[in-house]
Each structure stands twice: as C-alpha cells, then as structure tokens.
Amino acid sequence: MHVDWSALGRVAAVSLGTTVAVVAVFTFGVLGLSRAEAARDGGTGTSGRAQAALSFLACAAVVAYGIYLIVPQFH
Numbered sequence: 298m299h300v301d302w303s304a305l306g307r308v309a310a311v312s313l314g315t316t317v318a319v320v321a322v323f324t325f326g327v328l329g330l331s332r333a334e335a336a337r338d339g340g341t342g343t344s345g346r347a348q349a350a351l352s353f354l355a356c357a358a359v360v361a362y363g364i365y366l367i368v369p370q371f372h
Contacts, residue, residue: 319359326352 326349333345365371 315359319356322352323356326350326356 329345329348329350329352331345333343333349336345
C-alpha cells in the first residue's frame with residue numbers, strides 16, 4: 298500500500314484552514330447578534346443583524362458545499 302503523503306498533507310492543511318475560517322465567520326455572526334442586542338437597548342440594531350445574517354449564511358453555504366462534495370447523488 299502506497300500513501301501519497303503530500304496529498305494527505307494538502308488535504309489536512311485545507312481542512313484545517315477551512316475549519317478555522319468557518320469558526321471565525323461563525324464568531325462574527327455571534328458578535329453581530331450581540332451588537333444587535335446591545336443596539337436594541339439603545340435604539341437600532343440593523344447593522345448587527347445584517348452582519349449576523351451574512352455570517353450565518355456564509356457558514357451554511359460552506360456546509361452545503363461540503364455535503365454536495367460528499368454525497369455522490371448530487372453530482
């Protein structure tokens with residue numbers, strides 16, 4: 298059995314990078330919800346809600362793309 302270590306390393310690096318990026322984007326979404334909550338007490342919170350919505354939408358898109366890649370019936 299032959300293991301292509303460079304390909305395995307590339308897959309591991311891309312997986313780690315994608316995971317860190319998704320966690321960071323999700324964190325921005327939670328931060329947006331927090332800002333919307335704080336702004337609601339003081340008046341408006343549209344900016345925070347928009348930030349949260351875009352961040353969560355980006356996370357959902359990455360998850361949907363991952364599922365698309367894994368399930369062969371979608372190809």
